[in-house]
Amino acid sequence: MFLGSYEHAIDEKGRLAIPARFRADLAGGMVLTRGFDRCLLIFPLPYWSDLTRRVSALSLVDEDARMLRRLLFASASEQEMDRQGRILLPQNLREAGGLTDQALLVGLDAFIEVWAPDRWREVQQRLETQGPHFDEQMRKLGI
Amino acid sequence: MFLGSYEHAIDEKGRLAIPARFRADLAGGMVLTRGFDRCLLIFPLPYWSDLTRRVSALSLVDEDARMLRRLLFASASEQEMDRQGRILLPQNLREAGGLTDQALLVGLDAFIEVWAPDRWREVQQRLETQGPHFDEQMRKLGI
DNA sequence: GGTAAAGTGGGGAAAAGTGGAGAATACTCC
DNA sequence: GGAGTATTCTCCACTTTTCCCCACTTTACC
Numbered sequence: 001m002f003l004g005s006y007e008h009a010i011d012e013k014g015r016l017a018i019p020a021r022f023r024a025d026l027a028g029g030m031v032l033t034r035g036f037d038r039c040l041l042i043f044p045l046p047y048w049s050d051l052t053r054r055v056s057a058l059s060l061v062d063e064d065a066r067m068l069r070r071l072l073f074a075s076a077s078e079q080e081m082d083r084q085g086r087i088l089l090p091q092n093l094r095e096a097g098g099l100t101d102q103a104l105l106v107g108l109d110a111f112i113e114v115w116a117p118d119r120w121r122e123v124q125q126r127l128e129t130q131g132p133h134f135d136e137q138m139r140k141l142g143i
Numbered sequence: 144m145f146l147g148s149y150e151h152a153i154d155e156k157g158r159l160a161i162p163a164r165f166r167a168d169l170a171g172g173m174v175l176t177r178g179f180d181r182c183l184l185i186f187p188l189p190y191w192s193d194l195t196r197r198v199s200a201l202s203l204v205d206e207d208a209r210m211l212r213r214l215l216f217a218s219a220s221e222q223e224m225d226r227q228g229r230i231l232l233p234q235n236l237r238e239a240g241g242l243t244d245q246a247l248l249v250g251l252d253a254f255i256e257v258w259a260p261d262r263w264r265e266v267q268q269r270l271e272t273q274g275p276h277f278d279e280q281m282r283k284l285g286i
Numbered sequence: 287g288g289t290a291a292a293g294t295g296g297g298g299a300a301a302a303g304t305g306g307a308g309a310a311t312a313c314t315c316c
Numbered sequence: 317g318g319a320g321t322a323t324t325c326t327c328c329a330c331t332t333t334t335c336c337c338c339a340c341t342t343t344a345c346c
Contacts, residue, residue: 009294013334017293031146054284056252060194061211066179068280071270073251076146078164082336084293090147152304156324163302225326227303 001025002107007117010103014094015086019105022112023085032093033076037123040089040097040114045078047110089114144168145250150260153246157237158229162248165255166228175236176219180266183232183240183257190253232257 006019018026029045043051055072058065075096079087089099097114104115115123149162161169174191178184186194198215201208218239222230232242240257247258258266270277 011295013295015294020292051286052252054286061179063179064276064280067266067270067273068277069251070249070256070266071277073146074148074249074267076250078144078146084337086293088335092148154305158304160303227327229303231325 001109002112003109004107005120006105008103008105010089010094010099010101014089014091015082016089016103016105016114017084017086018081019107020085022105022107023081026081030079030087031076032079032087032089033072034093034096035113038096038098038116038119040093040099042105042112042114044111144252145255146252147250148263149248151246151248153232153237153242153244157232157234158225159232159246159248159257160227160229161224162250163228165248165250166224169224173222173230174219175222175230175232176215177236177239178256179214181239181241181259181262183236183242185248185255185257187254 002022002025004019004021006021008017008019010016026042026044031043031045031048033041033043035041052072055065055069058069060066075092077090077093081087089103094100098116098119099114100116102117104117104120106113106115106120145165145168147162147164149164151160151162153159169185169187172188174186174188176184176186194215198208198212201211203209218236220233220236224230232246237243241259241262242257243259245260247260247263249256249258249263
């Protein structure tokens with residue numbers, strides 16, 4: 001269960017420390033990949049496997065299936081923590097997420113989002129200004 | 144589990160290094176063949192066996208099945224890595240994939256695609272512009 | 287305020303990627 | 317059929333990059 005936001009430095013080698021609170025749940029391995037709205041996603045391995053099982057089972061021949069496979073897997077990266085609890089952010093993913101020297105790790109219960117800090121602040125502002133708008137959305141979701 | 148993209152050189156002898164992360168899963172042997180969209184495919188032997196069983200079970204009469212058979216089997220080549228972790232790309236396959244001096248190996252979970260780098264970049268651009276199309280796909284799959 | 291844990295930076299060792307040389311095989315031409 | 321030539325394959329060695337560990341600094345918690 002990942003909760004809360006943590007801002008950590010990305011060092012010159014592209015390493016990022018996982019918040020101590022998150023480490024136990026990622027000890028079994030994790031997959032790092034591109035998310036929506038230019039953020040990155042970190043999935044614990046069991047969650048990832050469950051997510052991708054259906055995609056891998058799709059036809060080799062079907063064009064949509066081929067493209068979907070490429071979208072999901074081509075920029076993903078399996079990572080393990082070093083003894084200091086850090087992972088390596090591959091350069092292509094750092095670029096995809098617009099990350100330079102700082103990263104914001106946001107726990108979203110089952111997985112983690114990684115944001116460039118200023119980009120995250122924009123999202124938060126949107127949350128505040130559009131707050132009322134979400135009432136309707138959430139009702140639709142049954143919450 | 145093959146994940147991520149790696150660009151490697153093809154040397155004058157037509158040899159291509161397999162990314163270190165992929166080697167363990169290919170140690171039991173692999174089959175190299177033509178894929179769709181002018182890329183090449185590398186299958187681990189167990190996956191290949193399963194695939195051939197399914198394709199061979201298809202009707203002799205069905206035209207699509209005939210074409211699929213020709214694509215997969217006619218230019219297939221069983222390969223083993225040398226001690227440096229490289230395989231030889233036969234010339235006919237290099238031509239089929241439009242490969243010259245660089246190759247992009249893309250891990251797609253159960254198998255690997257091999258692309259000419261500029262051709263792969265086109266595919267990536269298409270992926271980005273067609274984003275919304277895939278939202279629907281993923282929703283159907285429960286992702 | 288002290289202690290312990292977390293976060294950060296740097297250095298060294300190991301492995302990955304690449305080019306090339308030598309040996310073995312096949313091939314051709316005399 | 318044999319010798320010379322070309323080609324393929326395997327192994328070796330160098331260079332670069334990556335990974336891992338150690339140590340210091342900072343923060344949090346008791």
